[in-house]
Amino acid sequence: MIRAMYQPKRLSRSEFVPIRGLQYHVRVWGEPQVGQAPLVMVHGWMDVAASYQFVIDALPTDRHVIAPDWRGFGLTAGAICDHYSFPDYLGDLDFLLDHYTGTQPVDLVGHSMGGNVAMMYAGVRPERIRRLVNLEGFGMPASKPTKAPKRYAEWMDELKALQRGEMALKTYDSADGVARRLMKTNPRLPQDKAQWLARHWARPNAQGQWEILGDAAHKVTNAMLFRLEEALALYAAITAPTLSIEASDDSLGLWWKGRYTLAEYHERIAHVPRLTERVIASSTASGSICSLYFMCTGLVEMKVWMRPRRARRTASAQRSMSPAAARARPQTVLSVINSAIWRTASKSPFEAIGKPASMTSTPISSRI
Numbered sequence: 001m002i003r004a005m006y007q008p009k010r011l012s013r014s015e016f017v018p019i020r021g022l023q024y025h026v027r028v029w030g031e032p033q034v035g036q037a038p039l040v041m042v043h044g045w046m047d048v049a050a051s052y053q054f055v056i057d058a059l060p061t062d063r064h065v066i067a068p069d070w071r072g073f074g075l076t077a078g079a080i081c082d083h084y085s086f087p088d089y090l091g092d093l094d095f096l097l098d099h100y101t102g103t104q105p106v107d108l109v110g111h112s113m114g115g116n117v118a119m120m121y122a123g124v125r126p127e128r129i130r131r132l133v134n135l136e137g138f139g140m141p142a143s144k145p146t147k148a149p150k151r152y153a154e155w156m157d158e159l160k161a162l163q164r165g166e167m168a169l170k171t172y173d174s175a176d177g178v179a180r181r182l183m184k185t186n187p188r189l190p191q192d193k194a195q196w197l198a199r200h201w202a203r204p205n206a207q208g209q210w211e212i213l214g215d216a217a218h219k220v221t222n223a224m225l226f227r228l229e230e231a232l233a234l235y236a237a238i239t240a241p242t243l244s245i246e247a248s249d250d251s252l253g254l255w256w257k258g259r260y261t262l263a264e265y266h267e268r269i270a271h272v273p274r275l276t277e278r279v280i281a282s283s284t285a286s287g288s289i290c291s292l293y294f295m296c297t298g299l300v301e302m303k304v305w306m307r308p309r310r311a312r313r314t315a316s317a318q319r320s321m322s323p324a325a326a327r328a329r330p331q332t333v334l335s336v337i338n339s340a341i342w343r344t345a346s347k348s349p350f351e352a353i354g355k356p357a358s359m360t361s362t363p364i365s366s367r368i
Contacts, residue, residue, distance in 0.1 A: 006196040009057040012050075012065075014075070019095045020088075025049075025075035026096070029056050029065040037107045037130045038100065041067040042093070044112030046214050048074035050200035054193065066100050068092070070114075072215035074200070082159050083220040089117045090124065097128055105130035108240075110137055119272075122242070123234030132242040138252050139268065140226035141260035147225060155223040167216045171209040178202045178210050228268075235271040244269050244277045 012027040027049040032038065041052050049067035056065055071092060072078030079088075097106065108129050110118030115137020122129045143151075161167055172178045178198035183189050189197075202210040246252075252262050269275060 004192060006192040008053050008196075010053075010059075010062070012053070012056070012067075016075075017096065017099050019092055019099070022071055022077060022079060022092075024071070024092065024096065025069045026100075027052070027065075027067045027069075029067075030062045032064050033062075036064065037105060039063045039065045039107045039109070040093075040097070040101075041065060042108070042110045042114035042117055043067070043070065043073070044110075044114050045218065046073070046212070047111070047114075048200055048213060050074070051197065053196075066096070066106075068096055069213075072218055074213050078215040078217065082162055082217050083155070083223070084215075084218055086117075086222060086224075089113075090121050093117060093121050094125065101128075103128075107131040107133075109133040109135070111135040112137060119238070120231070120234050122240055123237035126237055126239040129238075129240040132238065132240045134242065134244045134269075136246050136252075138260075138265050139231055141256060142228040142264075143225040145225070151221070151225055152223055155221050158220045162217060162220055167219045169212045169214060169216050171205070171211050172202065173209065175199055175202070175210055178212075232268060232271050235268065236273070238272050239274070241274045242272045242276070244272075244275060246277075246279055248279050248281045 010029055012029045015026045015028055016023045017026055018024070041049070041055075043049055043051060049069050052065070052067050056063075069076040070089060072084060078084075105128055108118050108122065108131070110116070110133070112135065115134040116139055117137075118132060119134055119137055119139075122132050158167070172181065175195070175198045178201060179191070179194040182194040182197055182201070183191065198210075200213075202212050205211050246262070250262055252260065252265065266277075269277070
């Protein structure tokens with residue numbers, strides 16, 4: 001029996017904002033409230049702002065929420081180009097905040113690629129961020145300058161492959177086909193929510209095929225190597241209380257197979273001055289982050305943001321807890337929202353669609 005489509009509890013409105021020559025699509029929930037910081041939520045690779053709907057519906061109180069579709073995703077058209085540069089996300093976010101919040105500091109949440117953007121931006125513009133939540137924005141393995149020739153060659157080869165149509169995203173016969181793919185990628189996603197999401201993840205083309213709302217040029221390798229020293233300098237410049245959340249299943253290690261480990265990530269994130277780290281048990285998460293589940297935890301449990309960074313011994317002990325022990329710990333927010341959120345998307349549903357072998361891990365979702 002086909003279930004009725006999910007009906008949002010808090011309705012968003014779509015706005016198009018001129019940003020750097022693009023008409024940026026932004027979903028907005030609620031209205032500005034005196035004495036309350038706007039909440040800005042940025043999505044990951046091959047994701048869209050509409051994915052946050054279930055999170056918004058689970059919040060206990062209304063918030064003024066601003067969630068853009070990054071350039072080339074969702075309803076934001078891509079620039080006239082054949083590749084995307086990571087610093088453009090920083091520039092876009094800066095202009096977006098100019099438009100919506102002016103000089104008022106915001107609460108910024110980022111998942112995966114969006115988490116990487118959020119961390120970098122908070123170091124570049126620390127005065128604009130009141131609170132920061134990073135959901136498995138792990139960054140990339142450290143790279144050496146000697147890798148530059150191979151990386152530039154790979155970039156140029158992929159530009160040609162894109163022009164030949166070899167990197168196109170898969171199409172589907174119907175919205176139901178998109179929904180089935182969503183549920184296949186994420187078995188936790190119930191049919192009613194998959195049906196709703198499908199109509200925001202894709203749209204029919206002139207031939208009646210449903211196309212994913214993501215520019216295939218996003219799949220082209222970044223020509224620039226990841227420079228760890230720059231990332232650490234940005235982390236150290238963050239002044240906002242920062243909540244770093246990760247799943248206990250170590251999907252980072254599973255993906256990189258020793259090239260980049262959680263231990264390395266923890267060493268990096270320790271450069272953030274006012275850091276709180278949380279690990280959520282995900283022994284049944286099929287190797288991926290329960291991103292929306294985490295999101296609600298970070299947003300609802302506001303007291304976590306105010307907590308100063310504990311001693312490394314405490315954080316380490318927390319990370320080493322068994323999944324059973326972690327589940328047994330008192331979790332005010334988890335007990336309240338578990339039934340509503342646990343079955344929502346556990347990872348960006350289309351990260352597995354047409355993704356090149358050189359792409360980063362599921363929780364990272366984008367290369368810097």
